[in-house]
Amino acid sequence: MSGRRRGPSTTRQEILDAAREVFADRGVDGTTREIAQRAGVDPAMIAHYFGSKGGLFEAVTALQVDPADVIAPVLDADAADAARELLLALVRTWDAHAPVLTTLVRSAMRSKTLAGQMRTFILERAVGPVVRRFSPDDRVETRAALLASQITGLMLTRYVLRWEPLASADPAWVADHVGPTVQGYLTGPLPED
Amino acid sequence: MSGRRRGPSTTRQEILDAAREVFADRGVDGTTREIAQRAGVDPAMIAHYFGSKGGLFEAVTALQVDPADVIAPVLDADAADAARELLLALVRTWDAHAPVLTTLVRSAMRSKTLAGQMRTFILERAVGPVVRRFSPDDRVETRAALLASQITGLMLTRYVLRWEPLASADPAWVADHVGPTVQGYLTGPLPED
Incomplete structure (x- = not known):
């Protein structure tokens, strides 16, 4: 069953990819709920990896x-x-x-x-x-x-x-x-x- | 009873005053519904006087x-x-x-x-x-x-x-x-x- 679990680095990357798309579409109006939905993860994962929407936004832009x-x-x-x-x-x-x-x-x-x-x-x-x-x-x-x-x-x-x-x-x-x-x-x- | 009715120029001005406040608070995120509520008028009055939120926004800024x-x-x-x-x-x-x-x-x-x-x-x-x-x-x-x-x-x-x-x-x-x-x-x- 472990093959179905995504590792932490994958989850983090999927959140970042989803956030980049949502922020590009809607700026900071994009919500963590939308981002979590698009990434297919629980919103708690965003808090876990990035603390807040602000932290996630920084991570998305810092990556560029x-x-x-x-x-x-x-x-x-x-x-x-x-x-x-x-x-x-x-x-x-x-x-x-x-x-x-x-x-x-x-x-x-x-x-x-x-x-x-x-x-x-x-x-x-x-x-x-x-x-x-x-x-x-x-x-x-x-x-x-x-x-x-x-x-x-x-x-x-x-x-x-x-x-x-x-x-x-x-x-x-x-x-x-x-x-x-x-x-x-x-x-x-x-x-x- | 006509004293209770507000004339068209008053209504228009009240919408403009409300819109200025709502736009200052929330930018273009402010909705015509909020503006109508704050002005105490029916949202249809905004369409009547300004056509759309865009028209209202132009009127607010043009006035300055x-x-x-x-x-x-x-x-x-x-x-x-x-x-x-x-x-x-x-x-x-x-x-x-x-x-x-x-x-x-x-x-x-x-x-x-x-x-x-x-x-x-x-x-x-x-x-x-x-x-x-x-x-x-x-x-x-x-x-x-x-x-x-x-x-x-x-x-x-x-x-x-x-x-x-x-x-x-x-x-x-x-x-x-x-x-x-x-x-x-x-x-x-x-x-x-």
């Missing part, structure tokens, strides 16, 4: 991309090329994972907790390391916020609003057109605070 | 601000000051109407229809007129998309992600720090497409 891998080549770039390398890395990554990342952004809009997690995530894992690496001064927080304003807006305009010509442009076009802004926020002179 | 009023002083500015005037006008308006505008942005994230309406609204009523007024060439669509990428990201970072120091900065700080980017997208040289 390790920001350290995305950022690594940027940190090795010359300062003068940093913005271009950052934009190429981000846009290529987003393009490859657009549905889940769009869901993540959409969901972050709806929940203060998720918005806070998203801010922390972007800051600590993506924008923060790049700003600390290339900032010519100690105004790291201002540069990070400005960088975030352009990068999140790019994501929003390209993937959620689907605003042309930005929505269909290739990554190099985006790097060419938005690069000077990002480079300015990263290494350029800033006005007095 | 007339973009033509916001944009008017920008269109009168010198080209060299256009970005600064645009940012001051937008940030002051957003600050004064932050809850409803945040709800609008959040909701636009969740629905392709609303995202399309938001894109059309921003383009036709705010970004479009400014770009057409100040663009030194015929690359109006590219300039509008780039402008949208910075402006929507500013809104997102300041009001939804609440990212400091951008979230608490006064409008002049925002105009100082983001102005050069917006000015570049509006009137600066662009790379070849």
Whole structure:
């Protein structure tokens, strides 16, 4: 009979697969009950493996991309090329994972907790390391916020609003057109605070 | 007995007031049934006055601000000051109407229809007129998309992600720090497409 029992790693993976589908369809409105149904497991298994819907959502999105891998080549770039390398890395990554990342952004809009997690995530894992690496001064927080304003807006305009010509442009076009802004926020002179 | 009947303009206004509260609480998840209950009217009255929840949502948000009023002083500015005037006008308006505008942005994230309406609204009523007024060439669509990428990201970072120091900065700080980017997208040289 043991052949009919699924092992823990299979159950965990089936929950993750189901959650990815449900979150992609319905964002954070997707319920653990729907996810459990789709995975064919008892809802208690979700609590067992992931603690809560929030924990499950984090696991689903964390699986997609390790920001350290995305950022690594940027940190090795010359300062003068940093913005271009950052934009190429981000846009290529987003393009490859657009549905889940769009869901993540959409969901972050709806929940203060998720918005806070998203801010922390972007800051600590993506924008923060790049700003600390290339900032010519100690105004790291201002540069990070400005960088975030352009990068999140790019994501929003390209993937959620689907605003042309930005929505269909290739990554190099985006790097060419938005690069000077990002480079300015990263290494350029800033006005007095 | 006619004193007990509410006239059409009162009913319409009561529906709008109720809808503003429900949408502020729950975004587009708020149902017409909840809105009708809160307004103390039959749900058929919502269909009668606004056609649908989408129509009601438009009426609620349209009531807040007339973009033509916001944009008017920008269109009168010198080209060299256009970005600064645009940012001051937008940030002051957003600050004064932050809850409803945040709800609008959040909701636009969740629905392709609303995202399309938001894109059309921003383009036709705010970004479009400014770009057409100040663009030194015929690359109006590219300039509008780039402008949208910075402006929507500013809104997102300041009001939804609440990212400091951008979230608490006064409008002049925002105009100082983001102005050069917006000015570049509006009137600066662009790379070849």
